[in-house]
Amino acid sequence: MNTTTRPDEAAALASAGATPAGHFDVLIAGAGISGVGGAYHLQQQCPGTRFVVLDAQDGYGGTWRTHRYPGIRSDSDLYTFGYRFKPWLGAPIATAAEILKYMGEVIDDNALAPHIRYRHRIDAASWSGAERRWTLQVTRLDTGERLLFTAGFLWMCQGYYRHTEGYTPEWPGMDQFGGRIVHPQTWPEDIDLAGKRVVVIGSGATAATLVPAIADRCAHVTMLQRSPTYFVTGRNANQLADTLRELDIDPMWIHEIVRRKILFDQAAVARRSFSEPDKLKAELLAGVKAFLGDSVDIERHFTPRYRPWRQRIAFIPDGDLFRAIREGKASMATDEIAQFDAGGIVLKSGDRLDADVVVTATGFHLNVLGDIAFEIDGRPLDFAQTVSWRGTMFTGVPNLAWVFGYFRASWTLRADLIADLVCRLLQTMKARGATVVEPQLRPEDADMPLMPWVDPENFNPGYLMRGLHLLPQQGERMPWRHSQDYWTEKDELPQASLDDGALRFS
Ligand SMILES: Cc1cc2nc3c(=O)[nH]c(=O)nc-3n(C[C@H](O)[C@H](O)[C@H](O)COP(=O)(O)OP(=O)(O)OC[C@H]3O[C@@H](n4cnc5c(N)ncnc54)[C@H](O)[C@@H]3O)c2cc1C
Secondary structure: OEOOOOHHHHHHHHHOOOEEEEEEEEEEEOOOHHHHHHHHHHHHHOOOOOEEEEOOOOOOOOHHHHOOOOOOEOOOOHHHHOOOOOOOOOOOOOEHHHHHHHHHHHHHHOOOHHHEEOOEEEEEEEEEOOOOEEEEEEEEOOOOOEEEEEEEEEEEOOOOEEEEEEOOOOOOOHHHOOOEEEOHHHOOOOOOOOOOEEEEEOOOHHHHHHHHHHHOOOOEEEEEEOOOOOEEEEOOOOHHHHHHHHOOOOHHHHHHHHHHHHHHHHHHHHHHHHHOHHHHHHHHHHHHHHHHOOOOOHHHHHOOOOOOOOOOOEEEEOOHHHHHHHOOOEEEEEOOEEEEEOOEEEEOOOOEEEOOEEEEOOOEEEOHHHHOEEEEOOEEOOHHHOEEEOOOEEOOEOOEEEOOOOOOOOHHHHHHHHHHHHHHHHHHHHHHOOOOEEEOOOHHHOOOOEEOOOOOOOOOOHHHHHHHHHOOEEEOOOOOOOOOOHHHHHHHHHHOOOOOOOEEEO
């Protein structure tokens, strides 16, 4: 580690009670799937770069370490949620433990561990144009010590939601409820559901995972949703992968072939969601009906009001949610909450759900840039006032890239693409002797209409809509747009020009 903090600076820091912790060419914020992937790519593509990865948690994994509720699993297949460089060998849908094991192998195989520091929370980051670098205020959560890191470039892999707490709406009467209210993101280790009546509020992937996982152990579980979601079901297996494995094909080839096949099939679904939404909808509903028959009102509980693909379509491996419903261990309620009372939840229809435990699978607090207080040359950064360059860098914010993955395709597909882009950018800076790169609107972009980070008409889950005003804007044309579309970006990003005047190198 190279400590290049100057003596006068060190004195100032010491007097402020913070210990200088070194200077790095690149500082990666977050050791989730994006940060660990970023570290791998940096090491491979920019050898010799001095870098450090900081994470507030006590280990790697991000999302897959934070969430510990029963049944926690991916809803993407791991061929595409896994990295492009490390073959996935298991069943397509994976548990959090399996994902952590996979990431652990990436860390071990590539000797990344010495670069990662856990229990390091980044509290503030300030850019100095004069010093041409970032200074980060960091708290060591195990000792309370305050540290100062400096870095040439910040690679923000902190995800998009607050890890310390989930989002729970306020409903009248919650304080009178006699049972326990639990958010899946902070699942209590001591909770015993045996013999309990449980209501799970929500109908996203989390609720759909939790309900079958607890159905056998509680008295009854009800999934309470305001409105239905699309589900697709199938075996948790990949026929093509299994066949290729029988033929003893190289695992790296299998990984690549199966990724291409899955992405090919997903592209077809995405196209059909626009070209023949009604037919696609009918097929998805037929899949549900095949499991549930006439035992459940499919129209009421499983027929969404929006066209397919506007939100991620949750995959139900082996139909486990539907099996729990068919066996009478779980049931659906599609209604709105009027209020809680001592014994449960009163619904707007007048019905009520008696409950001992209520699980609020109601989503996340969107957090932008990891709740870190950012400053540029002494001025607080209002991220919402910036315009994004290809959904990864931001006008007026030098030497910083944010990995924001795909929502409908696997997040990691974009994390890999952005990693290539950042590495290309770092190589270009080195080749040109530049130490600063900053996106800036060109004269021809001055009057360009600006739009929200995502188009609510196209994709609109609750946590994004609640936080949209906090996110950077995008322009109406390249390179100020990002499509959230893997099939476009896989060709676009590797070709992205660094010389069209939108990036200023100095
Ligand atoms: C339950 C659940 C299931 C999901 N399933 C899928 C799926 O199947 N497929 C899919 O594509 N996506 C899924 N997602 C979305 C998922 O979050 C992303 O795909 C992916 O895991 C995000 O990885 P990341 O590394 O970018 O961020 P995260 O996993 O959010 O990790 C960010 C890390 O940064 C750290 N951090 C944040 N702020 C700071 C700070 N100030 N200082 C220090 N450290 C900080 C956090 O502690 C965390 O460890 C799921 C999300 C959830 C919540």
